[in-house]
Amino acid sequence: MRHQRGGGLVSRTVAFIGLGHMGGPMAANLAAAGHRVLGHDLVPEAVAEAAAAGVEPAASAAGAVAVADVVLTMLPAGGHVLGLYDEVLTAARPGTLFVDCSTIDVADARAAHERAVAAGMRAVDAPVSGGVVGAEAATLTLMAGGGEAEFAEARPLLEAMGKKAVHCGGPGAGQAAKICNNMILGISMIAVSEAFVLGESLGLSHQALYDVASTASGQCWALSVNCPVPGPVPTSPANRDYRPGFAASLMAKDLGLAANAVRQGQVNAELGLRAAELYAAYAERAGDTEDFSGIVRTVRNQSGGTP
Known part of the structure; x- marks a missing residue:
């Protein structure tokens, strides 16, 4: 989160990919916290529901990522995350922070981190606990793996989606x-x-x-x-x-x-x-x-x- 002179908060532009039962409410909570959230999902109904909660629909994942400060993903499995990273990393601006909130294999989380870094980006794995109820109420617990600086940057966003964010260690530690x-x-x-x-x-x-x-x-x-x-x-x-x-x-x-x-x-x-x-x-x-x-x-x- 950046600050203006005088202490006013400046919102981030967030690309949120995966607007299902968990991702949709999480994206909505980020929008409610004052961030610009560009949402994309392969299911049109999920996009429409998120749009009703303040999320801007994005025609493509790459298009959302291209203008984002932070990319958040909430996808079903490691293969989906790695496939998406292969698709959108070339569209992102150098240094963009990628935060994956999916629950995936530790090895896949570390592979995603490596691909992001190799492309000139930064990355954090941050799976969540609390279910749909926690996602809707913004009471999730988020477990993060990655560098301390990356976690510090991601933390305000994580805390807008949950009640507690814990830095668990290096890449993959959140999934562990x-x-x-x-x-x-x-x-x-x-x-x-x-x-x-x-x-x-x-x-x-x-x-x-x-x-x-x-x-x-x-x-x-x-x-x-x-x-x-x-x-x-x-x-x-x-x-x-x-x-x-x-x-x-x-x-x-x-x-x-x-x-x-x-x-x-x-x-x-x-x-x-x-x-x-x-x-x-x-x-x-x-x-x-x-x-x-x-x-x-x-x-x-x-x-x-x-x-």
Whole structure:
């Protein structure tokens, strides 16, 4: 963020590529913070929705990048990020800062960083945690990897999209933090789901278990914010027939990335690998239509209960 004399803020021109369920609200929050945001997506409906929230539609990614101070991307996978970089790096002005908020493999994040630097640009990987609700409310946590100077420049933009931005280290460190965090989350949600199904079999009400665990040693985000059973946390997806805040397919993707890193690093992470297997199977059925907390129904069904 630059400053005028007298302390007034001067907005940045941001090219935002990828206006889906996460990227659209994030771009809108940047526009609401006073930045000029040029948005591009392959889905016309996503562009139209972002435009209604103050994002200027861009006819092409390269056209948006050509006039941008900062390029933000929110894309499905590493191949998409690398392909886009190959397409637009030659269109960017020298020294443009590229900030990738996608969740991708650490190796792909480092490759994207290398390509940006080789083209005379600067780069930060900054995946997010908080789901669609966090993207809409600008309460995301962003985990950044890259140089300190690049992070310092990106930070005001990151903080316009979230409540906390953490510099985790060099290139790829943001992605490393993201997959470690989501491995904790996936394992936790399975544990909470199994505990509720066990409680059901023992005649324990959902509310009673929640009242105990939420103030005892079992307290965790998967319980207190995204509780997998209806009732105790009215805002959790369980009260909306598991309509996704964070889809099962996305959790399966993230745990798959974590599992690949576990194998490559020869880490003994039995629960992480098993969680990846369980969510991969669950996502084959639920896909993008159910929240990842809906795995409680799989646990219940396989335990002989009503799904």
